Amino acid sequence: QKEVEQDPGPLSVPEGAIVSLNCTYSNSAFQYFMWYRQYSRKGPELLMYTYSSGNKEDGRFTAQVDKSSKYISLFIRDSQPSDSATYLCAMNSNTPLVFGKGTRLSVIA
Amino acid sequence: GEEVAQTPKHLVRGEGQKAKLYCAPIKGHSYVFWYQQVLKNEFKFLISFQNENVFDETGMPKERFSAKCLPNSPCSLEIQATKLEDSAVYFCASSQTGHTEAFFGQGTRLTVV
Numbered sequence: 001q002k003e004v005e006q007d008p009g010p011l012s013v014p015e016g017a018i019v020s021l022n023c024t025y026s027n028s029a030f031q032y033f034m035w036y037r038q039y040s041r042k043g044p045e046l047l048m049y050t051y052s053s054g055n056k057e058d059g060r061f062t063a064q065v066d067k068s069s070k071y072i073s074l075f076i077r078d079s080q081p082s083d084s085a086t087y088l089c090a091m092n093s094n095t096p097l098v099f100g101k102g103t104r105l106s107v108i109a
Numbered sequence: 110g111e112e113v114a115q116t117p118k119h120l121v122r123g124e125g126q127k128a129k130l131y132c133a134p135i136k137g138h139s140y141v142f143w144y145q146q147v148l149k150n151e152f153k154f155l156i157s158f159q160n161e162n163v164f165d166e167t168g169m170p171k172e173r174f175s176a177k178c179l180p181n182s183p184c185s186l187e188i189q190a191t192k193l194e195d196s197a198v199y200f201c202a203s204s205q206t207g208h209t210e211a212f213f214g215q216g217t218r219l220t221v222v
Contacts, residue, residue, distance in 0.1 A: 008150075032209070034211070036213070038150075042216075043214050043216050044200070044213045046212055049209070049210045086150060088150065088152075090211075094207055096154035096165060096167075097144075097211060098154075099151075101150050101151065
């Protein structure tokens with residue numbers, strides 16, 4: 001079992017839809033959780049950073065962490081074509097970041 | 110600077126040649142990380158530095174790969190005697206501490222032919 005599991009998609013939604021992306025993990029020591037957005041041939045761009053369990057909201061993005069279930073989510077409200085990208089979850093404790101494989105999202109106008 | 114700067118953007122090397130990649134972290138960030146991204150978005154951790162000291166090198170191949178972060182110079186990742194399997198995008202990231210937000214550069218695409 002991989003340390004971090006993430007459905008690679010692809011996920012295709014119409015513009016304006018709510019998008020739900022998620023990852024599961026096996027290492028209960030993970031405390032820091034991140035979501036990155038990566039456009040084709042670009043570097044990962046940090047979207048959200050969360051410490052431990054809870055919710056965090058930033059504009060159209062909401063990150064949720066449920067440590068008891070070892071499950072993290074990213075919600076995108078009012079999705080836009082410009083949100084089309086690969087979304088990577090990443091997490092760690094005092095260790096290097098461990099990444100999911102990324103979910104490829106397409107938002108169709 | 111305000112962003113992680115990686116050079117060059119693209120690098121083509123013949124098998125057996127040396128490749129050297131550079132990374133300037135965000136000013137004030139003490140930690141630098143190198144990752145290799147191969148097909149299907151797999152990110153493989155290579156090495157991290159705390160200032161100029163190696164912090165974690167558990168991902169570094171024992172042979173051919175080396176890295177440095179010297180004061181007042183960009184960090185570097187060097188691959189001696191490149192192989193076809195070294196073809197990948199190499200990303201550098203920096204952070205203020207070892208486990209806070211890591212910010213990535215745009216990567217160096219290495220192609221070994």
